[in-house]
Amino acid sequence: MVLDGHSDLLYDVTRRRLGGETRVLERVHLPQLRRGGVEGLVLALWTSTAHGETFWEDTPWRNPDAALDRTWQQMTALSDELRETPALRLVRTAAEAEAARAQGKLYLFLAVEGMAAIGADLRGLEWYRRSGVRLGTLTWNEENLLATGSGGDPYSGLTDLGKRAVGRMQELGMVVDVSHLNDGGFRDVMKLARGPVAASHSNCRKLCDVRRNLSDEQLRAIRDTGGVVGINSYHGFVHADPSRQTAETLARHAAHMADVMGIEHVACGFDFCGYMGPPDNDSARGIEDAGQVPEFFRCLERLGMTARERELVARENFLRILAGCPGGAGDLFRNSEDTKRI
Numbered sequence: 001m002v003l004d005g006h007s008d009l010l011y012d013v014t015r016r017r018l019g020g021e022t023r024v025l026e027r028v029h030l031p032q033l034r035r036g037g038v039e040g041l042v043l044a045l046w047t048s049t050a051h052g053e054t055f056w057e058d059t060p061w062r063n064p065d066a067a068l069d070r071t072w073q074q075m076t077a078l079s080d081e082l083r084e085t086p087a088l089r090l091v092r093t094a095a096e097a098e099a100a101r102a103q104g105k106l107y108l109f110l111a112v113e114g115m116a117a118i119g120a121d122l123r124g125l126e127w128y129r130r131s132g133v134r135l136g137t138l139t140w141n142e143e144n145l146l147a148t149g150s151g152g153d154p155y156s157g158l159t160d161l162g163k164r165a166v167g168r169m170q171e172l173g174m175v176v177d178v179s180h181l182n183d184g185g186f187r188d189v190m191k192l193a194r195g196p197v198a199a200s201h202s203n204c205r206k207l208c209d210v211r212r213n214l215s216d217e218q219l220r221a222i223r224d225t226g227g228v229v230g231i232n233s234y235h236g237f238v239h240a241d242p243s244r245q246t247a248e249t250l251a252r253h254a255a256h257m258a259d260v261m262g263i264e265h266v267a268c269g270f271d272f273c274g275y276m277g278p279p280d281n282d283s284a285r286g287i288e289d290a291g292q293v294p295e296f297f298r299c300l301e302r303l304g305m306t307a308r309e310r311e312l313v314a315r316e317n318f319l320r321i322l323a324g325c326p327g328g329a330g331d332l333f334r335n336s337e338d339t340k341r342i
Contacts, residue, residue, distance in 0.1 A: 001039040001101070002293055003315040005230040006111070006179070006201035006269035010043045011276060014077040026085045029290075030106060036293035039101050039315065040091075042200065042269075043078070044113040045133075047071050048140035067117040075131065078110075092132050094323035109322065111177065111200070114140035114149075120161060125168050134322055135175035135198055138162055138185070147185040150211040157184040166192045175321055178202075178222070179230075179269070182211070186218060196227040196321040201269035203237045203253045204260075213237055216260050223261035226324070228317045230269020231257075231296075233283035247286030251299035254313060263309045267318040268293075 013024045021027075033041075047070035082088055089100040091107045100107035110132045116139070118124025128136065138144075138158070141151030146162035158166065166189055169176055178186050179199045189197060199222060205213040214222075214229065222229055231254050235245040238253070257266045272289055273281045282288060287296050297310050305313075 001037050001315060002268055002297075003040040003042070003097075003318050004038055004270050004272075004290070004293075005042045005198070005228075005267050005318045006113075006232075006271050007041040007043055008046060008113075008271065008273045008276060009041065010074050010078060011046055011273075013081060014074045017077045017080065018073070023081070023084050025081050025106075026087060030087065032289060032291040033106065035291040036289075038106075038290050038293060040097055040107040040109070042109040042111050042135070042318075044111045045071055045074050046113040046140065047074070047117055048114045048142060067114075071117045078108075090132055092134065094319045097319060097322075109134045112136035114138075114142075114144070114180070115146055115165070116140075116142075116144045120145050122161070122165055122168055125165060125172060125174070129172045129174060133174060135177045135200065136169065137177045137180045137200075138165060140180050148182045149180050150182050152182060153184075154182045154211065155184045156182065158188040163188060163192060170194050175227075179232075180212070183218075186221075190221045190225070193225045195225065196324055197222055197225040198227050198267075198318075198321060199229045199269075201230050201232040201234075201271040203232050203250075204256050206256060207249070207253055208237055208239050210237060219257060219260045219265075223265045226321070228265050228267040228321055229257055229261070230267045230318065231313075233270045233272060233287050233296075235282055235284045236280075238284045245284045247284055247292070247295050248299045248302075250284050250287060251296060251303055254300060255303050255305070258305075258309070263305075263312055264317055264320075266313045268314065 009029055016024045047067040082090055087105055089105045089107050091097045091100055091109060097107040112128055112133055114137055138147040139149040141149040143152045146165050147158050148156045166176055175196060175198050176189055177198045177200045178189055179202045199214060203213045205215045231250060233250060238245045239249050254266050272283055300310055
């Protein structure tokens with residue numbers, strides 16, 4: 001069984017619900033997740049407006065230019081899905097995830113992929129936390145008031161506000177996620193780290209030299225915090241040669257991470273997003289969607305990874321870092337006034 005540490009399904013759920021559909025996770029996605037042995041997801045709130053026109057085009061968002069409105073619409077969609085579908089459970093702790101798993105439910109952790117919605121008001125972090133968010137990236141690929149993403153200047157570090165945000169996230173028990181950060185921001189996070197840091201959906205630069213992947217030095221830095229790196233299935237992060245963008249090559253990224261960091265720091269963050277906009281969002285061949293996750297683990301077995309090592313990669317390593325941070329309190333939503341202060 002697998003915990004996918006980075007899923008963009010909330011984007012598709014919201015898009016479909018705004019078009020009039022209901023029970024989207026159950027009808028459209030749950031059969032595929034079950035087929036792939038996925039027992040849990042870390043659902044990302046992705047609301048970036050920079051370079052996002054392709055994704056948001058022809059989508060009936062109430063205000064397509066406002067990250068805050070997108071956040072609210074996605075949270076509302078999730079709340080409606082949970083109310084309609086008993087097979088789903090929002091969880092805040094590893095213990096809650098295990099309890100949901102024992103009941104045969106798909107457990108859902110919540111994450112933020114880019115925090116442009118909070119602007120310059122760090123009280124938004126407290127709202128995220130009360131709403132159940134367990135980990136988050138400061139930025140997507142763009143530059144915001146906190147940091148610069150991997151699509152911008154690679155050397156600029158966190159802003160002063162971004163450094164304060166990292167400190168506050170750790171106080172609140174939110175795991176800092178460095179996927180999408182530029183190299184300068186990564187270095188600043190490592191200096192500020194007081195617990196496990198995650199790169200929820202990134203691969204190895206050694207095997208595919210792109211900004212969104214991590215150098216061996218960065219992998220070791222994450223290891224030293226006790227954190228994890230989630231393997232990303234996106235084809236462009238697997239290999240420069242299209243003929244080698246396969247599940248087998250992706251498994252070699254996992255093997256390289258294990259060599260550099262130790263198996264206890266390798267996890268899954270598949271980032272399946274073939275349903276988001278243009279065809280170039282496809283995942284590597286042989287692991288195009290959640291239903292094909294078992295093929296990735298067969299590749300790990302062929303590379304010599306033991307059954308116990310595969311269990312660690314599949315679910316236990318990611319759950320460990322979530323278990324190490326205190327859970328949040330409160331309902332999914334407190335009241336509408338909270339959303340105005342995010």
